[in-house]
Amino acid sequence: SQELEQSPQSLIVQEGKNLTINCTSSKTLYGLYWYKQKYGEGLIFLMMLQKGGEEKSHEKITAKLDEKKQQSSLHITASQPSHAGIYLCGADRGTSYGKLTFGQGTILTVHP
Amino acid sequence: DTEVTQTPKHLVMGMTNKKSLKCEQHMGHRAMYWYKQKAKKPPELMFVYSYEKLSINESVPSRFSPECPNSSLLNLHLHALQPEDSALYLCASSQDQATGIEQYFGPGTRLTVT
Numbered sequence: 686s687q688e689l690e691q692s693p694q695s696l697i698v699q700e701g702k703n704l705t706i707n708c709t710s711s712k713t714l715y716g717l718y719w720y721k722q723k724y725g726e727g728l729i730f731l732m733m734l735q736k737g738g739e740e741k742s743h744e745k746i747t748a749k750l751d752e753k754k755q756q757s758s759l760h761i762t763a764s765q766p767s768h769a770g771i772y773l774c775g776a777d778r779g780t781s782y783g784k785l786t787f788g789q790g791t792i793l794t795v796h797p
Numbered sequence: 798d799t800e801v802t803q804t805p806k807h808l809v810m811g812m813t814n815k816k817s818l819k820c821e822q823h824m825g826h827r828a829m830y831w832y833k834q835k836a837k838k839p840p841e842l843m844f845v846y847s848y849e850k851l852s853i854n855e856s857v858p859s860r861f862s863p864e865c866p867n868s869s870l871l872n873l874h875l876h877a878l879q880p881e882d883s884a885l886y887l888c889a890s891s892q893d894q895a896t897g898i899e900q901y902f903g904p905g906t907r908l909t910v911t
Contacts, residue, residue, distance in 0.1 A: 718899065727801075727887060728840070728902040773839055783828055783894040784853060787839035 688712070689776050689788035697794045698764050706759045706791045708774030716777030717757045718785065719748050721770045728773065731759075761793075769795045800824075801903035803888050809909045812878060818906045820871040820888030826901075828852075828894035829871040831863060832887040834905070840887055846871060847894040878910045 690709045698704050708717065716735050720728040732741045734750035734757060741748050745762045761768055771792050775785040801822045810816050820829065828847045832840035845853035846865040860882075862874040871888055885907050889900040 720902075725885060725905070725907065727803075727904040728889075730899050730901060733899050783830065783845050783847070783891065783898075783900075784842055785900065786842075790839055 688786050689774055691772075691774055691788035691791050693791060694789065695792040695794070697796065700765060700795055700797050701763055704761050704764055704793070706772050706774075706793070708757045708759070708788050710755050710776055712755070714750070714754045714757075714776050717748075717750050717754075718775040718777070719757070719759050720773045720775060720787075722773060722790070723770050764793075764795045766795045766797050769793055801888055801890055801901050803886075803903035803906050805906060806904070807907045807909075809911060810875065810878065811911055812880070814878075815874070815876045817875065818873040818886055818888075818908075820873075820890075820903055821869055822890040822901070822903075823869055824890065824892075824901070825868075826890035826892050827868060828891045828898075829865060830889040830891075830900060831871070831873055832889065832902075834885040834887055836884075844873075845894060852894055875908075878908075880910050883908055883910045 692707045718733050719731040722728045732748045737752040737754045739750045747760045750757045771790045773790045774788045804819045830845050831843040834840040843857045844863045849865045860877050864872040885905045887905045888903040891898045891900045
């Protein structure tokens with residue numbers, strides 16, 4: 686079984702729509718990272734969350750970590766074609782420093 | 798500047814070849830990482846270097862040999878690879894090898910083994 690489950694696996698939205706991507710862990714997270722990847726390219730760091738209940742925003746993207754630190758959500762407001770890509774959540778379990786394990790990713794398509 | 802550079806961008810090699818992948822960062826980061834990413838899969842950690850010393854080896858086959866000649870450079874030496882080793886190889890760096898510190902990734906090297 687996957688340590689990190691992302692949902693949905695893929696998402697197609699019309700430009701201007703809001704959307705949410707979820708990342709769920711069966712174990713407590715010491716750090717939860719959100720990255721964006723264009724196909725075949727490197728990962729772009731978006732945000733990192735550590736504290737239960739923490740919420741961070743950057744431009745039109747907001748990420749939250751729930752109080753129990755086992756689930757995170759990434760919310761995009763008024764999506765644009767530039768938001769298209771693969772969104773990956775990564776987890777730091779605090780047991781092996783620097784070791785990130787990733788979810789399977791969510792493929793986001795935004796139609797103009 | 799949060800840039801990690803990787804060369805080459807693409808590499809095609811035969812199973813008997815020896816080649817190297819290179820990664821460089823000038824952010825003063827003391828931890829550097831190699832990840833392997835197969836198509837439509839998430840990245841998987843291979844190696845971690847901390848202060849130029851190998852810290853984590855995720856049971857990677859010996860045909861992959863990492864090297865960290867100084868704090869800014871990370872190499873991955875390849876020898877006698879198999880076709881199944883074809884993948885995107887990503888390098889990353891972070892300020893330190895600790896929990897709760899973001900890792901910055903390079904653009905990757907697309908490796909094809911024929």
